[in-house]
Amino acid sequence: xxxxxxxxxxxxxxxxxxxxxxxxxxxxxxxxxxxxxxxxxxxxxxxxxxxxxxxxxxxxxxxxxxxxxxxxxxxxxxxxxxxxxxxxxxxxxxxxxxxxxxxxxxxxxxxxxxxxxxxxxxxxxxxxxxxxxxxxxxxxxxxxxxxxxxxxxxxxxxxxxxxxxxxxxxxxxxxxxxxxxxxxxxxxxxxxxxxxxxxxxxxxxxxxxxxxxxxxxxxxxxxxxxxxxxxxxxxxxxxxxxxxxxxxxxxxxxxxxxxxxxxxxxxxxxxxxxxxxxxxxxxxxxxxxxxxxxxxxxxxxxxxxxxxxxxxxxxxx
Numbered sequence: 001x002x003x004x005x006x007x008x009x010x011x012x013x014x015x016x017x018x019x020x021x022x023x024x025x026x027x028x029x030x031x032x033x034x035x036x037x038x039x040x041x042x043x044x045x046x047x048x049x050x051x052x053x054x055x056x057x058x059x060x061x062x063x064x065x066x067x068x069x070x071x072x073x074x075x076x077x078x079x080x081x082x083x084x085x086x087x088x089x090x091x092x093x094x095x096x097x098x099x100x101x102x103x104x105x106x107x108x109x110x111x112x113x114x115x116x117x118x119x120x121x122x123x124x125x126x127x128x129x130x131x132x133x134x135x136x137x138x139x140x141x142x143x144x145x146x147x148x149x150x151x152x153x154x155x156x157x158x159x160x161x162x163x164x165x166x167x168x169x170x171x172x173x174x175x176x177x178x179x180x181x182x183x184x185x186x187x188x189x190x191x192x193x194x195x196x197x198x199x200x201x202x203x204x205x206x207x208x209x210x211x212x213x214x215x216x217x218x219x220x221x222x223x224x225x226x227x228x229x230x231x232x233x234x235x236x237x238x239x240x241x242x243x244x245x246x247x248x249x250x251x252x253x254x255x256x257x258x259x260x261x262x263x264x265x266x267x268x269x270x271x272x273x274x275x276x277x278x279x280x281x282x283x284x285x286x287x288x289x290x291x292x293x294x295x296x297x298x299x300x301x302x303x304x305x306x307x308x309x310x311x312x313x314x315x316x317x
Contacts, residue, residue: 004067006031006158006189007052012061014047014213021047022058023213029206031157034180034190036204038197038306044213045193046086049162052191053083066157082151082159086166089147092136096127096146099135103150114153121149125179141172148179158189165199177202197302207302211310224305231274232298233281235267238291243267246290253280271297 007029014022022044029035037045050056052065054074063070066080090099097118104114122131125145135143144164151159161180165173173196180203183190194200200207201221208218217224233254237246243260247267251258254269254277261267271277274297285292 004031005029005064006033007035007063007065007191009048009052009063010061012048012051012058012063014051014056014058020213022051022061024061025210025214027208027215029158029189029191031189032184032187033205034184034192034203036200036207037191037193037210038195038200038207039193039210040195040310043210045210046162047213048210049083049160049191049193053081053160054078055083079154080157082154082156084147084151084159084161084164086163090135090143090150093134095132095134096122096138096142096149097131099146100149100153103153107154109153117153121152124182125149139172140168141175144168144172144176145179148176148183152183152188156188158191159183161190161192163193163195165194165196173199197306201302209306209309217305217309221302222299225300225302231271232268232300232304233271233274233277234294234296234298235281235292236294237265237267238293240265242290245288246285246292249284249288249290250281253277253284265293270300 005028007027009025009027012022012025013020025044025048027048037048039045051058052063052070054070054077057071065077068076068080070077091102094102100118100121101114104117109117122128125148127142127145127149130138130142135146138146148164164180165176168176177199180190180192192203204221206218206220207224208215209224210216233250235246235250237243240262243262243265247258247260250267250269254271256270259268278295278297282295
């Protein structure tokens with residue numbers, strides 16, 4: 001793995017009218033990794049990708065991709081990256097193979113190399129059997145895998161994926177995840193923007209949480225969970241009538257706010273001594289005759305980390 005970052009951005013700013021799409025964003029992505037840029041709609045994720053892929057210019061700040069400056073060496077950057085946007089870029093009337101050959105010509109590949117790359121990519125993305133079918137007959141997952149194949153025609157060193165699974169069903173999303181894992185295993189640096197917490201947890205070696213146009217936290221998914229500072233004790237009661245008593249007991253033992261999910265008859269609270277809290281709760285629940293269905297201790301989810309972080313952050317109006 002190269003010691004030179006695949007992506008390095010410092011102080012990126014971009015304003016549209018009175019809105020700061022980027023407000024001093026810093027980002028470092030080591031080569032050969034999958035890096036998740038995680039944030040809600042309007043956080044600045046897509047603007048970040050558009051700046052890094054040279055589609056738009058930042059108002060200020062600097063960025064280098066694959067060792068080249070995105071402002072002064074844009075052509076060099078473009079020759080070394082791939083970009084898969086939120087919406088499919090393929091032609092539904094053409095077959096999968098014809099799409100790849102068409103984009104091969106746009107990338108100035110000679111016909112022989114374009115044909116060889118098309119065959120290799122159809123095989124790599126499990127589309128060989130469908131290569132001669134019109135794309136309009138493809139499933140959502142197949143179309144997205146073809147999008148990924150198009151993005152890899154010139155074997156980029158850095159691939160930007162802007163919310164690649166938006167609108168896909170769970171099966172199609174899993175297919176795209178498998179494809180991304182394959183890219184990472186081959187050494188391609190992948191920069192992935194997503195709103196899906198599970199997606200970042202599943203795929204990313206490291207995550208930058210973006211809100212209000214800047215990075216508010218970064219680290220591996222496990223590091224971000226650990227930064228929340230506590231495990232969670234989840235309690236499921238058998239009867240809805242027991243929820244108030246169980247919540248009072250859990251709050252007293254944990255010293256933390258208790259989250260209540262009445263539909264699932266489940267309570268959750270942060271605890272710092274996982275074994276002690278579990279033991280105390282089980283002993284106290286026996287004394288109060290609570291009908292407990294299940295008690296578990298777990299790490300926080302990335303969803304909880306994200307909600308906690310973004311709740312602490314003021315988003316510019």
